[in-house]
Amino acid sequence: MAPSPALAELSTLLGDRLVTSAADREAHGRNETHFPALPPEAVAYPETTEEVSRLVSICARHGLPVTGWGAGTSLEGHALALHGGVTVDFARMARVLEVRSEDMVARIQPGITREALNTELRATGLFFPVDPGANASLGGMASTRASGTTAVRYGTMRDNVLALEVVLADGRVIRTGTAARKSSAGYDLTGLFVGAEGTLGLITEITIRLHGQPEAVSAAVCAFPAMAPAVEAVIATIQSGIPMARIEFVDAATVAAFNQRDHAGMPEEPHLLVEFHGSPAAVAEQAERFGEIVAEAGGRGFQWADKAEDRARLWRMRHNAYYACLALRPGATAWVTDVCVPISRLAEAVEETRADIAAASIPGPILGHVGDGNFHAILLVDPGNEAEATEAKRLAARMADRALRLGGTVTGEHGIGMGKLDYMAREHGAGWEIMGDIKRALDPAGLMNPGKMVRGN
Secondary structure (H helix, E strand, O other), X not given: OOOOHHHHHHHHHHHHHEEOOHHHHHHOOOOOOOOOOOOOOEEEOOOOHHHHHHHHHHHHHHOOOEEEEOOOOOOOOOOOOOOOOEEEEOOOOOOEEEEEOOOOEEEEOOOOEHHHHXXXXXXXXXXXXXXXXXXXXXXXXXXXXXXXXXXXXXXXXXXXXXXXXXXXXXXXXXXXXXXXXOOOOOOOHHHHHOOOOOOOEEEEEEEEEOEEOOOEEEEEEEEOOOHHHHHHHHXXXXXXXXXXXXXXXXXXHHHHHXXXXXXXXXXXXXXXXXXXXXXXXXXXXXXXXXXXXXXXXXXXXXXXXXXXXXXXXXXXHHHOHHHHHHOOOOOOEEEEEEEEOOHHHHHHHHHHHHHHHHOOOOOOOEEEEHHHOEEEEEEEEOOOOHHHHHHHHHHHHHHHHHHHHOOOEOOOOOOOOOOOHHHHHHHHOHHHHHHHHHHHHHOOOOOEOOOOOOOOO
């Protein structure tokens, strides 16, 4: 079959970097969770902003949808080609363009991954702290406004992206923001595109804020007899002003998964995993104060990991929790969902969610970045069991309803994608209509990642 006129033009532009093989298309149609495979018609591998601009212009003329692709680690189907078209894979745009150590900023291309970036920064004494767990691309992290284990201290992508270069739906290239730490010059267009999930344009360059590598780092893990005192210890730590770099919660089911997959030897009870950054004296003081809070809350089994290899093992286990939990039920697929609530309502939200899952017919370990009120459930479902899929949807819906009732949000970091569109009107009210107006103003034909974030595109 001859290619469509649009694909023929794209092939002239990109040559063998426009791929239509079944294997490549299928690889870009898969996702990390339960959404069905949705392969695009073709996969493009641009190498420059100019190529992205020309590619998008061609697609605009022919009415061909465009979906961005980073590392494919998103959890709400963000990068799936819901309406076909072209998936733009940024793997060949993965360079560090500039590091300005004195300003503590860097300019990077969107395809570079978090781990590769920090490897390149190692000799500078600086690092990029946002850590969603997966080795995601920075373009994907910006597009989904990612956060992760270190957000409690260093903030999310919203706080660490200073400027962008973006290709709009008609092929125009714009720059937003500057390398300055603040500005009051006009609308915050950088903030508009960070978290837009590729529905307003494709990010082709990012200016990011860097941080100094800490002089001393200490991490620890401790157990609690129940979920409530563990969450209360988190709240007390935050209210005490202790500057944690990470504070993570895992429930007993997640600990069981760690023990099975990683031979962790941890008591199968709720645990906190924490890390402190700073000078040796500051870290020692923070750790001592935290230990006092844990003891008062009934925590026990405090184990410190001061050596780099021990800390790496601890956080590698935490980052691989998704795969460890999948192994609890071989062959299962995961319905992964997250919510975020005010810290004062965190214990209530976690306890109610745990009770819901305990009464359900499917397992669902709970874990999360509780230092900022964000937690996740990994609902394990037999892929062929419609009753279990319905149960997972019900549990996820109750989590979202609960978060809104408690003054929170239906997603703290996973984003909307395809999975949480139904909650946007409830969370934002008329504000969601304004988002739709912005989408139509910048992408009137609805070709940029259609089917995500807003309705009617």
